[in-house]
Amino acid sequence: MNTVSNLRPFINIGPGYTIKKYLESRGWNQEDLAQIIDISPKQLSKIINDKAHITIKVAKLLADAFSTSAEFWVNLDTQYRLKLEPITDKETATQIKAKIRKFMPVSEIRKKGWFSIDNTASGYESLYENIWDKKPNDISIYENCEKKYCARQSKTNEEFTNYYSTTWQRIALLKAKTINVPKYNKDKLHKIIKNYTSYTVSTNGINEIIADLNQAGIKFLVLSHLTKTYLDGACFYDEENPVIVYTCRYDRIDNFWFTLAHEIAHVIKHLSNFKDKYFLDDLTNNDSNDQLEKEADEKAEELLRVEEIITESLQYTKYFSEEKLNIISKKLKIEQSVILGILQHKGYVDYRKLNKYKKKVKDKFPSEINFG
Known part of the structure; x- marks a missing residue:
């Protein structure tokens, strides 16, 4: 499996750094802030050193103290904690599958039986390679793909229309x-x-x-x-x-x-x-x-x-029946459903008529x- 790097950005700044900057701008120290928001200096120290989560209650207090929003502090803390966590194999697999799914409807391709596909990242990668003979990190074939046909x-959704059409044509070629x-x-x-x-x-x-x-x-x-x-x-x-x-x-x-x-x-x-x-x-x-x-x-x-079909049908426009359809078919030696389909498409016959001739193919x- 090609893996996505599990390294996070080198600098991961926690909310404690931002709290310190707010304190400096106001000329306060940690003890001042502890008294203002009414929490213990020990608890505040843990928050400033990014050792304790910022709860919703504390986020609201910080928002009141620094004239910000509670969401600001919650988001800072959440982003910091997320970046501390290494990417799991499941997250890596999800990224790989989502990337490939952007270019081809994998589940639909599986249902049609065109390829045998495991519902794993490796399965998705194998599908991509079987179709394009390229690794999934090479998506050059989809760049400006609309110019290739x-x-x-x-x-209705042009990006997916372009991508899926390109994939479909490639499968058709194979x-x-x-x-x-x-x-x-x-x-x-x-x-x-x-x-x-x-x-x-x-x-x-x-x-x-x-x-x-x-x-x-x-x-x-x-x-x-x-x-x-x-x-x-x-x-x-x-x-x-x-x-x-x-x-x-x-x-x-x-x-x-x-x-x-x-x-x-x-x-x-x-x-x-x-x-x-x-x-x-x-x-x-x-x-x-x-x-x-x-x-x-x-x-x-x-x-x-x-043109011949229309010409022959004009004499029957007032009442077009199965009998008239068969007359035209016999004279022109053209199958009835073809004649009917053309006349309906051109507006000479109602689409609801003679449904028995709309045969499956x-x-x-x-x-x-x-x-x-």
Whole structure:
């Protein structure tokens, strides 16, 4: 275990020194003060020599004598006594754990099963080293970490959002390194893009598109988001291979197909220009004015044929039913939940309608790429 030094500051001035200074300023001696506050000279001598605690009663008397506050004397005595005590192993462990916890939600990482972690300072240190291959006293990776990624995120607590997002991306990268794919082939990715909606109606479409992405040299994995990161998806490079991550934050098939389309858009349009950075996306954040995000949204809508879906639905805007949804799905060869999700997102259909088509997606991923 790396230990925090148990040395206290060299100078530890007790309250007795301050009492002496007050006596000098007034031209009093100890006997004068003993008479004024009505305690024995022996008791006062112990206090001035820092051998006796200043009780609340004595603190009030000193406050009256020197026109200060009782809190002033209590705090002086408490600070002096604290500095006399050596730091215990438990205090050292608490300091280590608190420092590491600032940068990563350890309990949550343990619950997700990403790493085996002992609830000890050594366990926390091992986690940090396993993630970063660095000692916990090296926190340089978190300095200006927000500059290392292109983010479309809500930030209710920006510091933790930055730190936890950086930790999450690193864990995603480590998981991605366990996936083997061939060299990245952009032509194969363009073929996937061209046939994107056909995967949505295939019985095994999710597994098929993941397999085709892998054949194109793109790693795909599922890794849930960490608290305060607000992530739907991400993409970045693992050496020469693009990586796409889906968080399953919203466990719906339509959310998967849109998030995947958005991340594919980043890969095809932007990622090669930002090899040293990573894209982190909260797709519910519609306030983003970032040009790259707008371009990715537009490309994703192109993949999903959003314009065609809207055009086909306009004739049914007065009464949109399950029958009409199936008609559009059959004509465009796009899965119903995808069509419904797009129309609801665009405001053409009420979110409360046709809930039977809001299908779950979490259990449809191959276990070897679903890291929980």
